[in-house]
Amino acid sequence: MTKRSIQRDLIKNNLTSRYDHPTADMVYHSIRQKLPNISLGTVYRNLRFLVEQGDAVSLKLGDGPERFDGHVHPHYHFICSQCGAVEDIEMDELSICSQASKHCSGEIQGHITYFYGLCKDCKPKH
Amino acid sequence: MTKRSIQRDLIKNNLTSRYDHPTADMVYHSIRQKLPNISLGTVYRNLRFLVEQGDAVSLKLGDGPERFDGHVHPHYHFICSQCGAVEDIEMDELSICSQASKHCSGEIQGHITYFYGLCKDCKPKH
DNA sequence: ATTATTGCAAAGATTTTGCATCACC
């Protein structure tokens, strides 16, 4: 039986109120401003818990630590290969799973796709 | 100017001769059978080097350590969500990048896609 | 001879975990 805690509420609210796909450490420092005694271990434990419950999504990108997204509706991510920014791409689910299943002996349940390139700040002006 | 070494040759050959998408540690143990003095640091350094040269691909999956693929032609990967096996999916490049670019302010250069589901060994029989 | 590469071991970076305490039900 799961019990409420201030910490878990703050972590969940922090995630859903931001769009920068923070790392555990970024969430930790953000929440410490309101709750100075919270520990990094608690942040990690709750982020895992939220992912497990389907209330957050974990993003493992090319390098650097794991990032988290509190917006769990289906959408894609764009990673700037220069500055590392992570932006959302709101786009309908593509039908690539059914295509992939033709080339594969297993049962496909979903896919993880990251687009990468230069974000508008890093793209050369002309 | 880059110099040859037995170690680098063995690492590259090891990668291209297997299809299980090994971790650095798996490559290390495999090569130690032929070259018992090779060090894990050397394996990591050379795997990074090969990825940098375009002779290998790095796969960061949901959990567990980084994996490497010595087959660098464009193809996709299927990860069994139960046993963690990584298989190749040989499939033509999909046109999802051009679709994504319509929903995004940046310049898309490519994408990383992992399909996941149950492999044929883990899929319930009926 | 020069310098890229190695082996080793120590350090870094990130994440998990054991345990006593605290707080929710």
Place this chain on the structure above:
DNA sequence: GGTGATGCAAAATCTTTGCAATAAT
């Protein structure tokens, strides 16, 4: 009161790095 969650710190895991020695050009 029972037990799930916390804070803390230590441990675990994975990867990188400094440095003296080695080996390729």
